[in-house]
Amino acid sequence: MKKLTQILALAVLTFGFSALHAEKVVAGPKGGRILEKTEPKAEFFVEKDKTVTVTFYDAAMKPIAAADQNVTIVADSKEGKEKIQLEKKGDVLVSKTPLPNVENGNVVVQFKQNAEAKPQNLRFKVNTSTCGECKRAEYACTCDE
């Protein structure tokens, strides 16, 4: 019985942590969203023309040049799924094409640290309207709710 209680406690702890982790958005210096588990930190930012820029930062949040990272966005819109490959432009990665009409739609950011790395998939909604509280775009909103 004691063992079961411990397992349950661990499950609650693990679940609690991951739920918290999923909700908490780390604010990027440009006003975008820091992608989870990226090292160096990668900021996902939607430009006014709806193209995406990914900027990298060191531990002190100073911008650093992109290295071998590989980023692909799979955008889910009414028209279907669209794959957008990002390419290196100077120090950052930019999307060749703007995001399709994905207001409130899901994107999956496929992030590879380098050619050999296992890709990680980060799924979130790209809502570019401004949050009334933190004045950041909703996809990069840092409010608790």
Ligand SMILES: [Zn+2]
């Ligand atoms: Zn907010």
